[in-house]
Amino acid sequence: MSVDWPTGAGARGNDGIAAYVRNTEGSIGYVEYAYAAHNNLTGLQIRNQAGSFVRPTVETFSHAAESAHWDAEDMTATLCDAPGAESWPIVTTTYVLLPAHATEDNKGEAVRRFFRWAVKDGGTIGRSLDYVPLPPQVASAVIERLERH
Numbered sequence: 001m002s003v004d005w006p007t008g009a010g011a012r013g014n015d016g017i018a019a020y021v022r023n024t025e026g027s028i029g030y031v032e033y034a035y036a037a038h039n040n041l042t043g044l045q046i047r048n049q050a051g052s053f054v055r056p057t058v059e060t061f062s063h064a065a066e067s068a069h070w071d072a073e074d075m076t077a078t079l080c081d082a083p084g085a086e087s088w089p090i091v092t093t094t095y096v097l098l099p100a101h102a103t104e105d106n107k108g109e110a111v112r113r114f115f116r117w118a119v120k121d122g123g124t125i126g127r128s129l130d131y132v133p134l135p136p137q138v139a140s141a142v143i144e145r146l147e148r149h
Contacts, residue, residue, distance in 0.1 A: 033061070034130035048089040049081045058132055060088035066135045075142055100149060112146045119143055 002010065011020040014031045018039040021029035029041075033056055036043060045053040054060045067084035068077040079091035096115065102108020119142050123133035134142065 033058075037130055046089055048085070048087050049083055050085040050087070052085045054086060054088055056088055056090075058127070058130060060086055061091050061132045062135075063087040064089070064091040065093075065132055065138075070135070070138050070141075072141065075138065075145070077138075108149075112149065116143055116146050119146075 009020070009024075011017045014035040017029045018031045018035040018041060021027045021031070021041055022039050031041070035041075036056070043056040045055050047053050063084050064079045064082040064087040065077070067087055068079050068082045070077040076095065077093065079093060081089045082091065098111065098115070099108075102111070119134060119139050126133055133139065
C-alpha cells in the first residue's frame, strides 16, 4: 500500500525510506524508530498531548506505553497521543492473536511457552532491537492469561 502524493519522491519500505532520507539533502521521511536510529537519522521534536515537545526515544515510547489505558479484556491500548509530559505522541503496538483453544494441545502449549518467555525474558532482546517491552502491569496480565489457557 502506498499513498500517491502529488509531489515528491518515495521509496519502498522502512529500509528504502531511511536510505532515501539519509542520501537526499533536505528530505523528510517517516520510518520505524529502529531504521531511523540505525541509519543515524535526526529525529525532530513533536508536541504531545500535554503540550511538551519531546524527541523520539525508547524512553518517550515507554512513557506512552506506561501512561496509556490498556483494556483488561483484550490487552490492547491506543498509544497515539497518550497522556503524559514525557510521552511520544506517535506510538503503536504490535499484537499477537492466539486462538483461545488450540486444536493440537502440544503445539498450543509450545506457542504459549514461547510467548511466556517473550513477555518475561525477551525484553533484553527487544530493547537491543529498539523495541519497548510491555509495561509491567500489562506483562503480568498477559502472563496470567497465557497460564489460564
